[in-house]
Amino acid sequence: MAMINPAQFVREVIGEVKKVTWPTRKETVVTTIMVFIMVFLTAIFFFLVDQVLSFGVKQILGLGG
Template sequence: MMNPAQFVAQVRTEASKVVWPSRKEAGMTTLMVFVMAILVAIFFFLVDQLLSFAIDLLLTL
């Protein structure tokens, strides 16, 4: 069984190994996430409109 002091020491050791992104890298990553989310939303909107049009066309025959 590990005592709390050993656990905290191991957590600190592991946390010191973490490499954090720079402010510029974090900003670029955030921007890319927003851009991709917008592009995916537009894509699915267009697919939805196309399928809706096709179903309306089939139902009016």
């Protein structure tokens, strides 16, 4: 394994960080809002699936009131 001196390592890291394209503030806000919307829709979906399965199991086991 080749040894690399710390100064060269830091220079290479800085060079790589300069290649990164960082998102704009607007892109970050829009993406964050999209994530919250998808989390909300997923929560509703799984809630509904849970309710349907719960109802089905209660009917099968004769526990439905």
